[in-house]
Amino acid sequence: EDQVTQSPEALRLQEGESSSLNCSYTVSGLRGLFWYRQDPGKGPEFLFTLYSAGEEKEKERLKATLTKKESFLHITAPKPEDSATYLCAVQAAPSGYALNFGKGTSLLVTP
């Protein structure tokens, strides 16, 4: 069975303090690894898709990387508006096109 584990569950950073969020996965036939951002009371918002080990993608202060066992979401010099829950999800061949989500990392960036 596909497993997606995110760590830490919660993270508190000072503004400007860079850090990384982890997503470990165990799947058969990875089709893609997705990162989403979710703000309170809203649906998840798409950030990135990674397809193969070694791939990296960037968007403003965020950079996502992928290995054969895990993905990292690096946050460089975060701002308070980066506070949100970050969700990782995998799409694997046995599951068709559905996404299997981790439980997320709740990030709080304080001024």
Add this chain to the structure above:
Amino acid sequence: DAGVIQSPRHEVTEMGQEVTLRCKPISGHDYLFWYRQTMMRGLELLIYFNNNVPIDDSGMPEDRFSAKMPNASFSTLKIQPSEPRDSAVYFCASSPSQSIDRENGYTFGSGTRLTVV
């Protein structure tokens, strides 16, 4: 595009009542997904459709849950009878065909917060 539209945004109902949640996907999207989110279990897939046909309903908790997609622009998730443990946020998401667009992810609606008392 208005995005994925879900209604109602909030629903409070008494145990035993029937509840119907509604979703309008983005025009042109071939896939539609229903997810449920709770603090304990996170986001769980309930069912998904491709071209209005149910593909995988293995996540539907039990016979009290049913989902339909009568056309490309509308889907419903029905719970009958509802129970307090069904309280959660229910999300609908849609996606274009994978062969056409793999770079934009799945677009989620704003969700329906269901409370069963």
